[in-house]
Amino acid sequence: MKKNVSKEELTAIIMEDFPDLIIKKVDNIETGTENIVLSVNDEFIFRFSIDIKDNFIKEEKVLNVLKGKLSFKIPEIIFEGKSHLYFGYKKIQGKILTADEYSILSITTKDYIASQLSSFLIEIHNQPVSYFSFIDLEPANKDLLIGEIENKKNQIPFDDIRKHAYFVLDWYKKIKEDKTNQSLIHWDLNFNNFLVDENYNITGIIDFSTVTIGDPHLDFHSEYRDSMDLVIRVVEQYNLKSKKQINLKRVMLYSWINELYDLCVNLDNQDSVNFKNAVQRMRSWEKISYLDITS
Known part of the structure; x- marks a missing residue:
């Protein structure tokens, strides 16, 4: 699926695969690097897969296993594409909570x-x-991220x-990742990926x-990016x-690793959004989390 495919072309694909679905309204919600998302009626x-097919197929299978x-x-999932890689599901009502509103x-x-978020994470873990x-x-x-930062x-x-990079590398060598404590993780539970009602x-x-x-500590990084208070x-x-316990300092360490990695892979493109965001986030953290994790 090409990224520049039109809403009309995607609608035609859905109508061809599911002729009994009467389509009255279609809105383009998102065109990202991996998916095009439409709201129908x-x-x-x-959700249509653009390029990264493996992630899309993986998500579809995981959602089917988690059902119920x-x-x-x-x-x-109630619609699975026949002619193209996509799936459809009944819209979950609610709004996205922004960091500003949360604050x-x-x-x-x-x-x-x-x-509520902790209960969801416990269930999935x-x-x-x-x-x-x-x-x-x-x-x-x-270890792959650490290697990029080290290099x-x-x-x-x-x-x-x-200075932070040297500290994080040294700290990671001391504690290492707990590879015996493995769970299913969502790995992107940020403000954009949970919906709330008016209450x-x-x-x-x-x-x-x-x-x-x-x-499981990896499942807190996206929240940490959005709001240190929330995490x-x-x-x-x-x-x-x-019974599984989460160490906040390990969460902080993993969050620093992710940001340092984003910075390092974009060193050749320092005008990129990812590079600038990584710098901004780490500088907003350093007076709080950097001091905390050294204690």
């Missing part, structure tokens, strides 16, 4: 959201890994961030395209409810 969501196994709504909520509401053995879920491997640390053009009840979790097997609350709630 304000009732169904259709979680207390939270997730996409439930002005009451402490009680923030804790309520964190409690407790899914037997054997359920997904037939799916090619390549285990998350932080390019001296090319980092900022003294403050280069901040979570109405659904979406976008399982990055789902894989790995250390601290989620970890606290998680540890109150679960």
